[in-house]
Amino acid sequence: MSLNSQVALSLHEAALSRTPIDQLSLNQSFTLEEAYQIQHQVIQNRLDQGHKLIGVKMGFTSEAKMKQMGVNDMIIGMLTSDMLHNNGGTMSLSDFIHPRVEPEICFILNDDIDEVLDEHQVKDKVSGIAAAIEIIDSRYKNFKFSLSDVVADNCSSAALVVGIISEDINNALDNNKIQLNINGEVVETGSSNDILGNPWKALSAATRLAHQYNIPLKKGMYVMAGAATSAYFAEVEQEISADVEGLESVFFRVNQ
Ligand code: OOG
Ligand code: MG
Numbered sequence: 566m567s568l569n570s571q572v573a574l575s576l577h578e579a580a581l582s583r584t585p586i587d588q589l590s591l592n593q594s595f596t597l598e599e600a601y602q603i604q605h606q607v608i609q610n611r612l613d614q615g616h617k618l619i620g621v622k623m624g625f626t627s628e629a630k631m632k633q634m635g636v637n638d639m640i641i642g643m644l645t646s647d648m649l650h651n652n653g654g655t656m657s658l659s660d661f662i663h664p665r666v667e668p669e670i671c672f673i674l675n676d677d678i679d680e681v682l683d684e685h686q687v688k689d690k691v692s693g694i695a696a697a698i699e700i701i702d703s704r705y706k707n708f709k710f711s712l713s714d715v716v717a718d719n720c721s722s723a724a725l726v727v728g729i730i731s732e733d734i735n736n737a738l739d740n741n742k743i744q745l746n747i748n749g750e751v752v753e754t755g756s757s758n759d760i761l762g763n764p765w766k767a768l769s770a771a772t773r774l775a776h777q778y779n780i781p782l783k784k785g786m787y788v789m790a791g792a793a794t795s796a797y798f799a800e801v802e803q804e805i806s807a808d809v810e811g812l813e814s815v816f817f818r819v820n821q
Contacts, residue, residue, distance in 0.1 A: 573604075573606030576603070577610040585705055586706070588706070589713075599713070600713040604643070619644050619648075619786060620789070622641070623640070624721070627761075628759065629793065634710075641780060642721075643719060643722070644722060644787060652726055654817050654818075656818070657819075657821060661702045662702050664799045665700070665799065666700055666701075666797055668698060668745040668753065669698065670697065670738065670743075671696070671787050673692050673785070673786070676690050677781075678772055684765040688734065693732050694738070694812065695728045696812040696814060697727045697807065698816075698817065699789055700725065700726075701721035725789065727787065728813050729812075731813070739757065742809075743759070744807065752797050756793065759793040760790050764790040768788055
């Protein structure tokens with residue numbers, strides 16, 4: 566087994582056993598390109614288990630996120646069918662290591678995309694927009710990583726909940742208020758403009774990174790634009806919801 570496959574397997578097993586590992590860059594140096602190769606292997610392990618690719622997620626598209634995690638560039642990760650949970654449903658804390666939640670905007674693609682599109686061109690490729698909650702769960706101890714570490718770990722992807730999809734794709738998403746709420750109380754506030762100035766730019770960036778790193782973008786897939794605010798630790802007995810002005814709220818409950 567190649568070194569990359571071994572590293573990918575250790576990340577895959579860390580997720581399955583809910584046991585965090587040391588960040589890779591403490592013991593070996595690897596490039597961003599190699600990190601994306603490891604990410605592909607991590608995803609292959611999930612596909613081998615029978616799960617399907619359902620979309621991609623952008624990371625570090627806002628100042629708040631970059632500052633919180635101490636990194637300074639955008640990343641892309643892949644989403645699989647086992648990560649998708651129902652709007653209004655429940656999740657078990659015990660399925661995760663140290664999950665954090667973030668309010669996001671999710672685009673649904675109406676076409677396959679294999680070229681780089683700008684923020685205007687991407688509008689023709691979307692059939693819907695929804696508020697969403699992403700649950701991130703770094704496989705590294707204490708959520709500590711370098712940019713290459715987090716890319717190899719599929720950008721901390723663990724779960725997502727997508728709200729009711731709006732088909733009003735003319736939504737400019739211009740300065741729409743975004744909130745993360747725990748048990749009805751607002752814990753984080755931001756604006757759609759906090760996502761690269763406009764979330765359509767995150768979708769454009771997704772086409773660029775997907776093209777660069779050989780990640781498929783297919784009709785019907787989700788593209789998560791990245792959090793507008795810092796992420797917040799999830800705990801048992803919480804009801805977690807996200808509001809994006811102009812879209813329906815999305816929520817789930819956390820149990821043991
Ligand atoms: C990496 C994932 C970043 C976002 O929305 O910016 C991300 C992490 O913070 O662990 O999902
Ligand atoms: Mg996110």
